[in-house]
Amino acid sequence: MQRLFRRTPSWTLVLEILSMMQVPIELPCTFEKGALYLENSADAVYILEPYYLPCKVKQFLEYTNERRWITIFRHILHPYGWEIVSKEITKDKKKTTLYTIQRNANEVVEKIDVDFS
Numbered sequence: 001m002q003r004l005f006r007r008t009p010s011w012t013l014v015l016e017i018l019s020m021m022q023v024p025i026e027l028p029c030t031f032e033k034g035a036l037y038l039e040n041s042a043d044a045v046y047i048l049e050p051y052y053l054p055c056k057v058k059q060f061l062e063y064t065n066e067r068r069w070i071t072i073f074r075h076i077l078h079p080y081g082w083e084i085v086s087k088e089i090t091k092d093k094k095k096t097t098l099y100t101i102q103r104n105a106n107e108v109v110e111k112i113d114v115d116f117s
Contacts, residue, residue, distance in 0.1 A: 004060075008079045009051045017076060020044045021069060027082060028102040033066045041069070048072070070099060077101065 009017075015025045021044060022037035023029065045061045052061060060072060074084050083104040086097050 004053060004056050004075050005051050006053055007051060009048065009076050011080055013047065013051075014076045014080065017044050017048065018073070021073075023073070023101075028100060030098055030100045033070065033097055033099065036066050036069055038064075038066065038069075048076070073101070078104075 018025050020037070020040040022035065023031050041064050045064060049057055049061060060068065060075070064072070070084060070086075077083065081104050082101055085100045085102060087100070088095055088097050090096075
């Protein structure tokens with residue numbers, strides 16, 4: 001993955017951003033794009049801005065919408081071994097997309113302590 005951050009946001013900060021946007025923080029979880037709470041968007045951008053590289057701030061944080069926030073969630077979850085998987089469904093005769101935050105199956109992020117004594 002390309003370099004996006006000056007320094008990686010802490011896990012506590014990631015959970016705070018998810019909570020601000022009203023995404024369930026009990027992971028794994030599923031949510032709809034339309035369920036995001038965009039009224040807190042400016043505050044969340046202000047918190048994340050110091051972490052992104054300056055050129056990436058313009059690219060990802062300057063104009064945020066629901067779709068852009070899904071991308072930002074992908075960025076901030078990736079270093080911790082989480083990914084967002086999308087699935088299109090039909091609900092009330094309309095297509096909608098469900099997003100699931102789940103563990104990345106391709107990465108092993110658990111640390112195993114080995115005692116050699």
